[in-house]
Amino acid sequence: MKPKYVVGLLLVVGALAYLIFGGLGQNLVYFITPSEYFQQVDRYQNRPVRLGGLVKPGTLDYNPQTLELRFVVTDGVKEIPIRSSGTTPPALFGENRGVVVEGRFEGETFVSQNLLVKHSETYQAPKEGWTPEQVRKLIEETQ
Amino acid sequence: MQLARSNQINRLDGLTLGLLGLGGVGAVVGFILAMGSPPDQSQGFVARIFHMHVPTAWMAYLASFGALGYSVAYLVRRKAHHDRVAAAVVEVGLIFMALALITGMLWARPTWGVYWDWEPRLTTTAILFAIYVGYVVVRGAIEDPELRAKAAAGVAILGSINVPISYMSVKWWRSLHQTQSIDLTTGKINVDAAILIPMLVNLAAFTLLFIGLVRLRAIIAAREAAREEA
Numbered sequence: 001m002k003p004k005y006v007v008g009l010l011l012v013v014g015a016l017a018y019l020i021f022g023g024l025g026q027n028l029v030y031f032i033t034p035s036e037y038f039q040q041v042d043r044y045q046n047r048p049v050r051l052g053g054l055v056k057p058g059t060l061d062y063n064p065q066t067l068e069l070r071f072v073v074t075d076g077v078k079e080i081p082i083r084s085s086g087t088t089p090p091a092l093f094g095e096n097r098g099v100v101v102e103g104r105f106e107g108e109t110f111v112s113q114n115l116l117v118k119h120s121e122t123y124q125a126p127k128e129g130w131t132p133e134q135v136r137k138l139i140e141e142t143q
Numbered sequence: 144m145q146l147a148r149s150n151q152i153n154r155l156d157g158l159t160l161g162l163l164g165l166g167g168v169g170a171v172v173g174f175i176l177a178m179g180s181p182p183d184q185s186q187g188f189v190a191r192i193f194h195m196h197v198p199t200a201w202m203a204y205l206a207s208f209g210a211l212g213y214s215v216a217y218l219v220r221r222k223a224h225h226d227r228v229a230a231a232v233v234e235v236g237l238i239f240m241a242l243a244l245i246t247g248m249l250w251a252r253p254t255w256g257v258y259w260d261w262e263p264r265l266t267t268t269a270i271l272f273a274i275y276v277g278y279v280v281v282r283g284a285i286e287d288p289e290l291r292a293k294a295a296a297g298v299a300i301l302g303s304i305n306v307p308i309s310y311m312s313v314k315w316w317r318s319l320h321q322t323q324s325i326d327l328t329t330g331k332i333n334v335d336a337a338i339l340i341p342m343l344v345n346l347a348a349f350t351l352l353f354i355g356l357v358r359l360r361a362i363i364a365a366r367e368a369a370r371e372e373a
Contacts, residue, residue, distance in 0.1 A: 010297045030262050030317045052317060090256035092185065100260075100319055116255045121321040122333040123190055125181030 031100050034078035050102050051080065051110055057095040073099065073110075084112035092117045153365050162355030169348025176341035183338070192250040193338065197324070198346040200243035200268075202353050204306050206236020207271065209357070210278075211303035214296035223368060224361075226292035229299055231360035233278050235353060240272050255319055264320035267309035274302035288368075 031052035037044055051073060059072035059081075069084040082101055093099070098118035103111045173194070183190035213229035216222075247265070248258045259265060278298045285291035313322045324333050332339065 010301075013298060013301050030319070090254065092254055093256075100262075114257065116257055116260060116319055118319060119186060119254050119321060120333075121324040123186075123193060123324060123335060123338045124184045125335045125337050126184055 033075040034073060034080045035075055037080065037105075038078050045105055048102065048104060049110075050100055051082075052098070052100045053080075055093070055095050055097050055099055060095055062089065069115075073101065080110050081108065082110045082112050084115055087115070089115055090117045092119055153362060153369060155359070155362055159355055159358040159362065162351050162358065166348050166350075166352030166355050169344065169351060173341055173345035173348050176344055180338050180341045181335070186254060189250065189253050190338075192246050193324075193334075194342050194345050196243060196246040196250055197342055198349045199239045199246060201346060202239035202349050203236055203243050203268075203271070204310065205350070205353065206232050206239060207275075207303045207306045210236065210275075210299040214299040217292055218296050223288070223292070224365070226288075226295070227364040227368065228357065228361045230278075230282060230295065231357045231364060233275050233299065234360055235356045237272070237275050237279070238356075239349070239353065240268075240275065244268065244272065260319055262319040263312035263316040264309065264318050267305060267312050271302065271305045271309055274298065274305065278302065 031050035032044070034051070034053055037049075037051065053073035053075045056072040056074045056079060059070075061070040062068075067086055067088065069089055070082065072079050072081050074080075084101070084103075093115065100116040100118065101110060101112040102114040102116070104113075105111075177191055177194035180191065180194070182188045209232040210229050213225045213232060217225035217229060247268075251260075252258050278295055281298055282291055282295050285294055310323075311328075312318060313320050314328075325339075326332075334342070
């Protein structure tokens, strides 16, 4: 009985692991890019979507009074206008930043429920060229 | 003879105390060094969580491999000692895993904008954590020591499959989590020395603490086993 129990347990856990890991590998697309959206526009209408890309420089428009934020996300090929409201964007948000927006497409515009900002894997101290004011600004901005 | 051998495993030896002491001192030194490290160019002082997050995450992975090693050793040699050490590694590893998850969440809120998101690295780490919680549950559920040891070893061996998946998740899939700053697969380091060194001090200190705590836990487990037998 003992060995049977062990084999059974191993089988169950093995199957579980296979399901979780196999499933992750095949279905795990964390976000779609603007190009992928335009390849299958119909598929992504009226359902929650995560969209990833860079904030296109010069498209950022934030109104601190109404908390309405508009910008364009690009993957270098295609662009999608994003509208977000009701929240202050994270401190690291800005032009040329990698972002992931969670929300839905409403026609041409993507309405964001949640704005996530990626950051790089590089950690660097401020260089010699930096003035003390710049360093102070950096510290104050990210608090 | 039997008594003498069990005493050797049971004794709280100088090495364990030394590891814990040195690790404790190292962690204090590491903390002071981390608090003196420069802010990151884009994130500012928030990036200092790096000094805690990376070493604890590495300890979590180390624990997984440690548990794998001792579980395989148990299945091959059938020595209760190996089973006890595997269990100790998992328990101590769970503490570091929890710390890695908590520090990661505290870091994520001011930088990404959320505490948690179901992205590949975070999801695989959550699965890893759940597996080792399951390991502890399995041990608690089974009374027969031999069966318990075998079942737990199975969980530990299967659980360790998730470590390379979790580590590589930021490269294999699109993710919110950035790729490795210290990439063990390519050897590239994207961290300034002034920020890297305090992290390495912490890493060394946590490694000593980890080994010390595992030895301590295994000694306690050996005493428990000896009492049950008597």
